[in-house]
Amino acid sequence: xxxxxxxxxxxxxxxxxxxxMSLLQGVGFACPTCAAVVSIAPExxxxxxSAMNAYRELKLTNAKK
Amino acid sequence: MNKKKSxxxxxxxxxxxxxxxxxxxxxxxxxxxxxxxxxxVKLLLQNxxxxxxxxxxxxxxxxxxxxxxxxDLNSGTQPVxxxxxxxxxxxxxxxxxxxxxxxxxxxxxxxxxxTAQYQKETDSADTNSNNDHQGFVRKNNSNIEMLGKVSxxxxxxxxxxxxxxxxxxxxxxxxxxxLPLPPGLLSIIDVYTKAIEPTVMPEIEK
Numbered sequence: 001x002x003x004x005x006x007x008x009x010x011x012x013x014x015x016x017x018x019x020x021m022s023l024l025q026g027v028g029f030a031c032p033t034c035a036a037v038v039s040i041a042p043e044x045x046x047x048x049x050s051a052m053n054a055y056r057e058l059k060l061t062n063a064k065k
Numbered sequence: 066m067n068k069k070k071s072x073x074x075x076x077x078x079x080x081x082x083x084x085x086x087x088x089x090x091x092x093x094x095x096x097x098x099x100x101x102x103x104x105x106v107k108l109l110l111q112n113x114x115x116x117x118x119x120x121x122x123x124x125x126x127x128x129x130x131x132x133x134x135x136x137d138l139n140s141g142t143q144p145v146x147x148x149x150x151x152x153x154x155x156x157x158x159x160x161x162x163x164x165x166x167x168x169x170x171x172x173x174x175x176x177x178x179x180t181a182q183y184q185k186e187t188d189s190a191d192t193n194s195n196n197d198h199q200g201f202v203r204k205n206n207s208n209i210e211m212l213g214k215v216s217x218x219x220x221x222x223x224x225x226x227x228x229x230x231x232x233x234x235x236x237x238x239x240x241x242x243x244l245p246l247p248p249g250l251l252s253i254i255d256v257y258t259k260a261i262e263p264t265v266m267p268e269i270e271k
Contacts, residue, residue, distance in 0.1 A: 010153075011132060020160055028131070036132040041152060044126035051112040051124075051157060058108050 011036045024048040083177065090173050090237045097239075098168050113158040123156040159253055172238040 006015040014033035023029065025048075028039030040048055081089075114121035130151045135144045 010130060023160060034132065036130050038128060038130050041127035041129045044128075047124060048126055048157065051161065054108055054112050055161070058104055061104075 007038070009034060009036060009038075021052065024052045086175070086177065087173070091171070094168060094171050094237075094239065101168070109158060109161065113156070113161060123158060125154045126157050128153055128155050156253070168239055170238075170240040172240075174236045174238075 005020060006017050008014070009016050009031040012031060012034040014031050016029055016031045016038055018029040018038070019027075023038075023040065026040055026042075026045045028037040030037045110116075110121060113124050115124060116122075130153070131148055132151075134147050134149045136147055
């Protein structure tokens with residue numbers, strides 16, 4: 001299930017739907033109005049991936065409890 | 066007959082007060098929510114902040130916005146479509162999906178079986194105090210306390226005369242879903258959004 005959230009586009013002020021999990025994995029999301037693509041820069045993907053792995057482990061730990 | 070009676074008494078008890086029956090699962094859920102919140106704080110401090118020995122500094126990630134820009138539109142030549150990438154920094158916590166770990170809804174279902182009803186005599190001073198929140202129903206100068214238990218169904222078995230089902234119809238549905246972000250975090254995101262919005266530099270007066 002995609003946890004869809006929206007962020008305002010910094011260019012046209014439209015709403016960009018994005019999935020935080022995918023965004024933190026490096027996936028880009030396009031503004032439906034102006035087609036600007038928001039994504040994490042390649043040099044920051046490692047730091048976001050390690051945070052997401054810790055988040056997944058916490059969810060799994062809570063699910064086991 | 067005696068055997069049957071003793072077996073019935075094994076599961077028989079006077080019950081709990083009604084407010085406890087309702088409050089117990091709710092307090093358990095509040096405790097669970099508190100434990101989850103503590104885990105989240107630990108997760109955020111470990112992954113979204115650097116600790117420099119004195120205080121926590123937020124981890125900042127670099128984001129990019131890619132958009133197509135058409136150049137040389139008025140030059141009469143073939144317009145050129147160019148991809149312009151703009152980089153900006155963002156604290157990791159602002160896009161971390163921490164709100165999806167919260168308990169969104171709780172549904173408690175049980176059938177109450179009233180097992181006892183007591184009437185407690187009280188003086189007028191106690192009557193004036195508000196005891197309704199304790200599960201008592203005030204009536205004139207007396208309090209009525211109702212005790213109950215989650216109802217069980219007697220199952221008629223072919224082999225035995227009667228047996229009591231040990232499982233009760235007490236179900237608690239917990240739905241963990243995305244909760245709205247805290248207003249403080251939304252304000253930070255809003256400030257960052259406005260801060261990265263391109264502005265036109267005013268001309269410098271000569």
